[in-house]
Amino acid sequence: MTDVAPLAGIRVLELGNFIAAPTAGRMLADFGAEVIKVERPGTGDELRNWRLHGGSTSMLFRTINRNKKSIVLDLKTDLGRRTVLELVAQCDVVLENFRPGTLEKWGLGAEALNAVNPDLILTRVSAFGQTGPLSQRPGFAAVAEAMGGFRNLVGDPDRAPVRVGVSIGDSIAGLYAAFGSVMALFQREVRRGRTDAALALHERVIDVALNEAMLSMMESLVPDYSAYGVARERVGGRMDGIAPTNAYMCGDGASIVIAGNADAIYRRYMQVIGRDDLGTDPGLQTNAARWLRRDELDAAIGVWTATLTAAAALKILEAAGVPSGPIYTAADICADPQYQARNMIQRFDVCDGAQLLSGVEFSGIVPVIGDRSLDIRTLGPDLGQHTREVLATVLGKSEEDIELIMIELERP
Secondary structure, eight states, rough: TTOOOOOOEEEEEOOOSSSSHHHHHHHHHHHOOOEEEEEEEEOOOGGGGGGGGGSSOHHHHHHHHHTEEEEETTTTTTHHHHHHHHHHHHHHHEEESSTTHHHHHHOEEEEEEEEHHHTTTTEEESSOSSTTTTTTSSOOHHHHHTTTTTTGGOTTSOOOOOOOOSSSHHHHHHHHHHHHHHHHHHHHHHHHTTTOOOOGGGEEEEEEHHHHHHHTTTTTHHHHHHHHOOOOOTTTTTTTOOOOOOEEEESSOEEEEOOSSSSSHHHHHHOOOOEEEEEEHHGSSSSHHHHHTTHHHHHOOOOOOTTTTHHHHHHHHTTOOOEEEOOOHHHHHHHHHHHHHHTTTEEEEEOEEEEOEEEEEEOOOOSBTBBOOOOOOSSSTTTTTTTTHHHHTTHHHHHHHHHHHHHHHOOO
């Protein structure tokens, strides 16, 4: 399966930093696109130093930027801008997540890019989109998660909202950016050959806003409020309107998740915990009714799990066909045979800039094509690792020209 590359032949220029646009670039690269990541001289993408536990290049950067090439250009200089435009002429997609107006300020806006490549897909990621009254406002994923309605539902009802443990806003926006890019590429191919139906520039500009990406994940939050005046609230480990589903503490101190909320499953579930009275109670036969008595149900389930180890409880629940599972740590994930069987844990020797670390485990490529994850070809590259290669092979520059560019990049 390692030779499957549905996006082979597609070339992407990534002008983004941090997580959102680079996540889109990672997805396109995972499936065969040649992704050329442009980084600033000296420091490169700031993600290189995020969550840095040793050396000078974080595992976060190596993960988000796997399968890409890194070149160094200074977009604030004439040389950098000229070189970017030369690259744009040879690319299918440009990804960027600068504050709206930044590319335009540098002379690299949509019109300028279109002038050198009228087939180009320009995918833009920003806090609030390229238009509207908030478009010029800066904002990271934390703000977008809050304004998209997501943050208000995370945590316990008697405490301030909390953030989930990953940059979910950036990641979801990146997913949409990758999907939008592929969608536009597909539309471009469908139209290709029809001289009267080439894609207009506005059809080739994909505008992803972080707050809208989060809003799109909010299920029926808005229509429930609009139709019925229902304002969802934080419910901790539960899911609003669905019961019983929660995390429960076991006798060995470990917690497990049990989702026994479907009607037929619920009755089996109550038999398993020795509470047939709850399973057959006429007032507990629908989700809506069970939600009203969620505290009673969670208390009964908690009494049962407290008598068992997590492993014993999960074995009983599995035998009864009640959806349940352990709450994994990173160590659990790496040891899990299901992930191993699908090549979802892949090992590499990695230099962090200070030392070579052997057998470092990375998560695989999603979605699976066939029966297992594609192999990660390369981890996130060293800063500027491919500058000379790209200038020579993509732009066809001579050694003399490349040297002049490299000298310019090394100037303070």
